[in-house]
Amino acid sequence: MRIVTTIAEARAAVRALRDGNQAGSIGFVPTMGALHAGHMSLVCAARGQCDAVVVSIFVNPTQFGPNEDFAKYPRTFEQDCALLESEGVDLLFAPSADEMYPLGASTFVDVEGVSDRLDGLSRPGHFRGVSTVVAKLFHVLAPDKAFFGQKDAAQVAVLRKMVRDLHFSLELLVCPIKREADGLAMSSRNRYLSPEERRRALVLSKALWRVEELVSENVVAAPALIDAALAVLAGEPEVRVDYCKIVDPETLEEVADVRKGALAAVAAVVGTTRLIDNTVIAPLVTA
Numbered sequence: 001m002r003i004v005t006t007i008a009e010a011r012a013a014v015r016a017l018r019d020g021n022q023a024g025s026i027g028f029v030p031t032m033g034a035l036h037a038g039h040m041s042l043v044c045a046a047r048g049q050c051d052a053v054v055v056s057i058f059v060n061p062t063q064f065g066p067n068e069d070f071a072k073y074p075r076t077f078e079q080d081c082a083l084l085e086s087e088g089v090d091l092l093f094a095p096s097a098d099e100m101y102p103l104g105a106s107t108f109v110d111v112e113g114v115s116d117r118l119d120g121l122s123r124p125g126h127f128r129g130v131s132t133v134v135a136k137l138f139h140v141l142a143p144d145k146a147f148f149g150q151k152d153a154a155q156v157a158v159l160r161k162m163v164r165d166l167h168f169s170l171e172l173l174v175c176p177i178k179r180e181a182d183g184l185a186m187s188s189r190n191r192y193l194s195p196e197e198r199r200r201a202l203v204l205s206k207a208l209w210r211v212e213e214l215v216s217e218n219v220v221a222a223p224a225l226i227d228a229a230l231a232v233l234a235g236e237p238e239v240r241v242d243y244c245k246i247v248d249p250e251t252l253e254e255v256a257d258v259r260k261g262a263l264a265a266v267a268a269v270v271g272t273t274r275l276i277d278n279t280v281i282a283p284l285v286t287a
């Protein structure tokens with residue numbers, strides 16, 4: 001695996017990969033590192049669908065709020081490299097903040113509307129940072145396919161719209177949420193949890209399972225589903241719910257019922273760690 005840190009090297013390395021693969025397809029997986037099996041499932045999908053795989057590791061400062069965990073975000077570069085190497089990744093782009101944001105840079109990508117919903121509402125400016133850095137990475141690496149996790153469903157909605165609005169010439173693919181055996185959605189932030197917090201955090205997936213269960217019993221009204229999820233979340237009073245919503249997966253606007261399909265999404269703070277999880281509700285088949 002080749003590791004590059006500058007934009008010039010990255011562009012040249014991607015060009016070389018394209019030439020080496022007779023203009024084959026390039027798959028791209030953007031990450032902030034601290035890699036786990038969720039990230040690796042995206043790498044595997046890219047490996048399966050593309051001729052060459054490029055991964056980026058960049059803890060993007062512009063997507064963190066002033067009181068968030070940018071400084072303490074886990075950085076495990078050596079381990080990450082070993083994992084990526086073992087999965088046959090061709091190129092790792094690991095730039096510095098100065099490389100991605102040259103002095104005086106003042107151009108941002110703002111996907112209006114959708115960026116202010118779900119996590120965007122609780123974390124003002126977060127999606128502006130995400131869409132800006134992902135646009136830069138797409139621009140530099142020019143992939144044919146880019147792989148994202150359903151785990152960050154609101155991020156997917158924002159980036160899908162950005163790709164459409166800015167005419168990026170790539171396909172955005174979404175991979176399912178990877179979970180621990182007991183249901184906890186994998187996240188780089190899970191390593192912040194104490195054993196007790198780790199146990200409490202299970203209430204997020206349990207609340208979503210309750211929603212799935214009710215939908216399978218033909219409960220379709222969003223308020224009833226949300227109340228049921230909140231009742232499960234209330235079983236862990238130490239877990240502070242940020243949002244628990246049922247929304248349109250594309251616009252992230254709240255829906256009244258789930259008959260046409262919906263996204264049930266939850267965010268909660270466990271100790272000092274903010275966790276998110278979601279489940280996709282398929283459209284109901286009517287006879």
Ligand code: PAJ
Nearest residue numbers: 030031032033038060148149151152176177178186
């Ligand atoms: P990061 O949190 O490192 O996640 C990188 C990718 O891995 C995202 O697409 C995320 O949805 C996916 N992912 C994380 N946990 C997952 C899980 N349990 N199952 C499946 N996929 C999972 O998301 C970001 O970084 C950043 O916002 C980024 C897009 C890199 C821009 O800075």
